[in-house]
Amino acid sequence: MPDATTPPRFDIIGIGNAIVDVVAPVPESFITRHAMRRGAMTLIDAADAERIYAAMPPGQESSGGSVANTCAVAAGLGARVAYLGRVADDQLGAVFRHDISAAGVHFPTPPLIGGAPTARCLILVTPDGQRTMNTYLGACVAFGPAEVDAAAVASSSVVYLEGYLFDEPAAQAAFRHAAALAHAAGRQVALSLSDSFCVDRHRAAFRDLVHGHIDILFANEAELCSLYQCRELAGALAAARAEVALAAVTRGAHGSVVLRGTETVEVAPVPATLIDSTGAGDAYAAGFLTALTAGRGLASCGRLGSLAAAEVISHYGARLQRDLTAAAAALG
Amino acid sequence: MPDATTPPRFDIIGIGNAIVDVVAPVPESFITRHAMRRGAMTLIDAADAERIYAAMPPGQESSGGSVANTCAVAAGLGARVAYLGRVADDQLGAVFRHDISAAGVHFPTPPLIGGAPTARCLILVTPDGQRTMNTYLGACVAFGPAEVDAAAVASSSVVYLEGYLFDEPAAQAAFRHAAALAHAAGRQVALSLSDSFCVDRHRAAFRDLVHGHIDILFANEAELCSLYQCRELAGALAAARAEVALAAVTRGAHGSVVLRGTETVEVAPVPATLIDSTGAGDAYAAGFLTALTAGRGLASCGRLGSLAAAEVISHYGARLQRDLTAAAAALG
Numbered sequence: 001m002p003d004a005t006t007p008p009r010f011d012i013i014g015i016g017n018a019i020v021d022v023v024a025p026v027p028e029s030f031i032t033r034h035a036m037r038r039g040a041m042t043l044i045d046a047a048d049a050e051r052i053y054a055a056m057p058p059g060q061e062s063s064g065g066s067v068a069n070t071c072a073v074a075a076g077l078g079a080r081v082a083y084l085g086r087v088a089d090d091q092l093g094a095v096f097r098h099d100i101s102a103a104g105v106h107f108p109t110p111p112l113i114g115g116a117p118t119a120r121c122l123i124l125v126t127p128d129g130q131r132t133m134n135t136y137l138g139a140c141v142a143f144g145p146a147e148v149d150a151a152a153v154a155s156s157s158v159v160y161l162e163g164y165l166f167d168e169p170a171a172q173a174a175f176r177h178a179a180a181l182a183h184a185a186g187r188q189v190a191l192s193l194s195d196s197f198c199v200d201r202h203r204a205a206f207r208d209l210v211h212g213h214i215d216i217l218f219a220n221e222a223e224l225c226s227l228y229q230c231r232e233l234a235g236a237l238a239a240a241r242a243e244v245a246l247a248a249v250t251r252g253a254h255g256s257v258v259l260r261g262t263e264t265v266e267v268a269p270v271p272a273t274l275i276d277s278t279g280a281g282d283a284y285a286a287g288f289l290t291a292l293t294a295g296r297g298l299a300s301c302g303r304l305g306s307l308a309a310a311e312v313i314s315h316y317g318a319r320l321q322r323d324l325t326a327a328a329a330a331l332g
Numbered sequence: 333m334p335d336a337t338t339p340p341r342f343d344i345i346g347i348g349n350a351i352v353d354v355v356a357p358v359p360e361s362f363i364t365r366h367a368m369r370r371g372a373m374t375l376i377d378a379a380d381a382e383r384i385y386a387a388m389p390p391g392q393e394s395s396g397g398s399v400a401n402t403c404a405v406a407a408g409l410g411a412r413v414a415y416l417g418r419v420a421d422d423q424l425g426a427v428f429r430h431d432i433s434a435a436g437v438h439f440p441t442p443p444l445i446g447g448a449p450t451a452r453c454l455i456l457v458t459p460d461g462q463r464t465m466n467t468y469l470g471a472c473v474a475f476g477p478a479e480v481d482a483a484a485v486a487s488s489s490v491v492y493l494e495g496y497l498f499d500e501p502a503a504q505a506a507f508r509h510a511a512a513l514a515h516a517a518g519r520q521v522a523l524s525l526s527d528s529f530c531v532d533r534h535r536a537a538f539r540d541l542v543h544g545h546i547d548i549l550f551a552n553e554a555e556l557c558s559l560y561q562c563r564e565l566a567g568a569l570a571a572a573r574a575e576v577a578l579a580a581v582t583r584g585a586h587g588s589v590v591l592r593g594t595e596t597v598e599v600a601p602v603p604a605t606l607i608d609s610t611g612a613g614d615a616y617a618a619g620f621l622t623a624l625t626a627g628r629g630l631a632s633c634g635r636l637g638s639l640a641a642a643e644v645i646s647h648y649g650a651r652l653q654r655d656l657t658a659a660a661a662a663l664g
Contacts, residue, residue: 057434058431058432058651059394059430060393061392062392090423091450095391098385098386098388098390
C-alpha cells in the first residue's frame, strides 16, 4: 500500500456521478410551465426524464457530471487525473468514456451490465445564462464501496468527492471508504457540496462527513449557509474555518474567498461574457486543485480557479474549449 | 391520391441519411496523420469508426444529416416540413428523433429493429473552420422504396433528395420511386449533389437521375463540375441550365448563382464570422426552398438561403441557434 512517502501517481482522483448532459436553450416560460426549481439540480425518474425530454427543444449532448467536469478541466490544465463513476455499456456510456479518456483522465471503473442506462442530465439554459438541471441517475446509482479503486485512491494527492452522489446510501458508504483509504495513505480528502438542496436533503450526513473526513471543502455561499444553517455568510465562513483545514467558497460575480487556519484570501473574478453558467464551480475547483497539488500558494490556487471558471461560462458546455495551459503556467 | 389540385400538406419533404454528428476541433496535423481527405465526406465502416473516435478529442453530439439539417432549418424559417430517413431503436436514434421532431419536422419513418446502430458522422473541424467528415452509415442503409411514405410525398410541394444517400442501390431505387410519386401528384423534385467525391463514385447514375427526374438542382461548384466533367464552372452551368428547370449553385464566400431557363440571378453572400462550415449548403437549400414554396422570386430565394447559411456557419453545429423568422418575413 502506498503511503505519504510514495510519490503520488495522480494529483487528483475524482469520484462522482458519470452523466451525459443534454443542453438546450429555453425561454423563461419553459421553467415556469414545468414548475422547475430555477438554478437547482432536481433528481427525476425515468418517466419524468421522458416527459421533460419530449417537451425540450433540440439539444446538444456532451459529457458532464460535476466532478467529471472538474477532472477533465484539471487534466486540460496539466494535472494528472483519475476518475471513478458508473456508466452503462450503452451508447451514452461509450460517449462518456471516450470524452473523459480523450481529455486525458484515467477512468478505470467498469461499465454496469444489464442494469439501468447511463445517466443523463437535461440542462435548460434561460436567456440570462442560468442553468436548471434535471438529472436521471440511471447507472450512477450502482456505485458503492466495491467501486472505489483502492490502489488509485491511495496513490492520488487528493481524492475529490461529489456532493451530488450523496443522495444514495451506497455512495455515502463509498465516500467514507475512500476517505479512510486516502487518509491511511497520507493523502487529502476534498468535497464539493454541489447544491444547497442536496445539502438540505442530507444535512446531518454531510455535517458528519465534513467534520470527520474532509480536509478541503468547496462550496458556494448558498451551499455553505445551508450546511451550517446560517442566514449570514460570515457565520458559515467561521464555522467552516473551525472545521476544515482549507475551504474555498465561490461567490459568483464577486469571485471567491479562501480560508486556511487564520488566513483569509479574497480572490477577484476573471471577467467573462456569461453564456451558460453550467460547470462554473466545477471549473473553479479544477483550477484550484491543479494549482494546490502543484504546490502553489492560496492566491494562485484561487486565481487559476477563477480563470478556468471564466473560460467555461463563456460558451455552452462545462469543459474547456480553449487551451489554458499557457495561462496556467504564467500564474507560476 | 392527391394531385396538383390538392393543397399540399407539407412545403418540403426531405429524404436523407439520418445521422448523429460527433463534432470536435482538431489541429491540421490530425487530418494529415490519419490520411483523411480534407473537406470531404468519407464513408467508413464500424472498425474505422471505432479507431477514429478513439483518436478524437472530446466531442459534442447533435443531430445531423445533410437533408435532415435542411428540414430542421426550413421548419425554423416557417416552412411545413416532413422527413424520411432510418435510425435504429437505440439511444442515438432517440436523440435524432427527438431533435428533428422538436424542430417541428414530421418524421414518420419507423426505427430499424435488431439491425445496425444509428449512423454517426465524426466531424473534425480544423482551425480555419473547414470540416472533414467520416460517416458510418449504420441503420441509414436500411432505406429502400418501401420506406418512401407515398401519401406524404404526394402531398408535399417539393420532395428533396440527398445525394449522400445515393451510395446504396436500395436508396437509388427509393429516389426513383419518390420522384415518380411526386411527379404523378404534380409536385416538384429537388436534389442536392452533396459531395463531389460522391458524384465521382456514381456519376452515371447521378446523370441519369438528374436528366430524367430532377426539377431543382442544388450543388456547389466542385459538385457541378464533377457531375458534368467540366474544368470550368461556365461549362457546368450551361449544362445544368439545359437539363433542369431550376439550379442553385453555391460558391462559398462568393455567394451563389441561380439559373432558370434563360434567367440568371447572382446572389451576394451575407457576411458572417466563419467558425464551422458544417451545414452551410444544407442551410442555403433550406432558405431557398422555404422562400420558393412560399411563392417568392428567385432573388428572395437566394437571399434567404444566404441568410440561413450565414447563421449556421457562425457557430458549431449545422442547425439554427438564432430565430430567423423575423428576418425571413422581412424578405417577403
